[in-house]
Amino acid sequence: MKIIATATLAFALLIAAPPVLAEGDEVVIESAWSRASIGTSRPGVAYMALINTGDAPVVVSGLRTDLAAMPMIHASTTDAQGVTRMSHMEEVEIAPGETVALEPGGLHVMLMDLQRPMVEGESFTLSLILAGGEEIAAEVPILGIASRGPAD
């Protein structure tokens, strides 16, 4: 009976991935970086790799930082004609064992309503809010405005 229940649960997980909760410490944030801003009137950006080291899908449903009143995950997409558009992502799912890269030209953290200028050499704390309510914080270094990434 227990085996059947387990199998049923496993099947349910397979067909209904998003509501699954994962332990917060199963998500690791690596290679976070951002670019300096000019003042606070334009949105800032941050990039990082989100790694799900657990064995269940994880859903990122929000962001929190004292640097920006409206931090959001956006996606830039470029079509076959070379036209790029941006769209707001309500949530981002990370499959078990997978890495979701937030990088230039793709998914990125858009930092709207900056509360202070982003100054090169400083850093800020950004928390991912998971669908289960847990938060995972990362310290994001602020690189130069023309930076192309930490390897620069």
Next chain:
Amino acid sequence: MTGLQKGLWAAVAVAALGAGGLALFDARPPDTTASAEANAQPNERASVVAEFELTGHDGVVRTAEDLRGQWSLVFFGFTNCPDICPTTLAEIAQVMDDLGSQADAVQPLFISVDSERDRPAALAEYVPQFHPSILGLSGTPEQIEAAAASFKIFYERVPEETAPDGYTMGHTSQVFLFDPEGRFVRLYSYGTPAPEITADLRTRIETDG
């Protein structure tokens, strides 16, 4: 002209250009903006002929005549763009640094498609932060529309309630190269690594003398 006919003309234009993929205007539904270009015959689309009158971030009016004398790297964007535009500006800045003494032969131009927010003063505090050699250009909605039609680029204002001021811009993200005679040479697609652009420019500058 029907949608199918337009699609066929686009296919002819693309075929004529090889893999350049210049049929940018065909992503646009008919009769939105800059409709003159949408009605152009394929032989008129086959190459980009830059025609514009825009104001530089230094307040000086520039026209296509100003493309002459140097290789020009022309690209489009808006200063409220957090991802694509700073990334392209940063790549071009890297190209200009890497070109060293040959950088004198190249002029990068960043044309804002956001005439509502990007006036010369806004571009002046933004564009040179990436590299002092990059010139920001802005204009009235009519001037931007005319420039976009001549470059055959696409741009649109997209209402987005979560974005600053309630809108964002979609736009062509390729970089256009013009030779010192002001003739269109090629496109670099978004994300072309700076070293690749630098190497291509070096070859052309050296061949050109």
